[in-house]
Amino acid sequence: MNMPEYKGKCPNCGREAITGYEPRQWYYGSPVKRCKKCGFTYLDKRYHEIETDGYEPDALSVRRSGLAVLLGLGSLVIGTIFVFGEIYLSGRYHTAMVAIAVIGIIIAVWGVIDIIRIKTGLKQKKLEKLQKESEKRLLDRNYALLLAEQGYNVPERYLGETVK
Numbered sequence: 001m002n003m004p005e006y007k008g009k010c011p012n013c014g015r016e017a018i019t020g021y022e023p024r025q026w027y028y029g030s031p032v033k034r035c036k037k038c039g040f041t042y043l044d045k046r047y048h049e050i051e052t053d054g055y056e057p058d059a060l061s062v063r064r065s066g067l068a069v070l071l072g073l074g075s076l077v078i079g080t081i082f083v084f085g086e087i088y089l090s091g092r093y094h095t096a097m098v099a100i101a102v103i104g105i106i107i108a109v110w111g112v113i114d115i116i117r118i119k120t121g122l123k124q125k126k127l128e129k130l131q132k133e134s135e136k137r138l139l140d141r142n143y144a145l146l147l148a149e150q151g152y153n154v155p156e157r158y159l160g161e162t163v164k
Helices: 060-092 095-120 122-138 140-149
Strands: 032-034 042-043
Touching: 032 140, 060 095, 095 122, 122 140
Parallel strands: none
Antiparallel strands: 032 042
């Protein structure tokens, strides 16, 4: 029996737990969730057990974070040019251009912090901690069997009769 999948609302009572649901988001943890309102159990496929799904693609990619830095700096430059250009030409500016510049700064800083976390090994350590948590959850044979029934590629060592 397949469990219903979460798509922004509880499949049973319709309560919207998270606004702006984005199915491509990637979180680590158990995909088996329970609605806080009605207690219904469902799958949230944005959550991934590292032991069954591995890490997010490019989780440790300096290149991806470097592209974020470049995107952020580009937004900062474009927003700043437009703000100063508008001030020069008309004595006014649109707050949207200021927002683009500020968002650019935030994206660039996030990218730099992510590169530092990757280069220092802090991000790898965090992923290893999450992997140990995933292993611990899968040691519960009933949980491992439930994931296997839902189509997850659960390693055989978690599905056997005795799990140590």
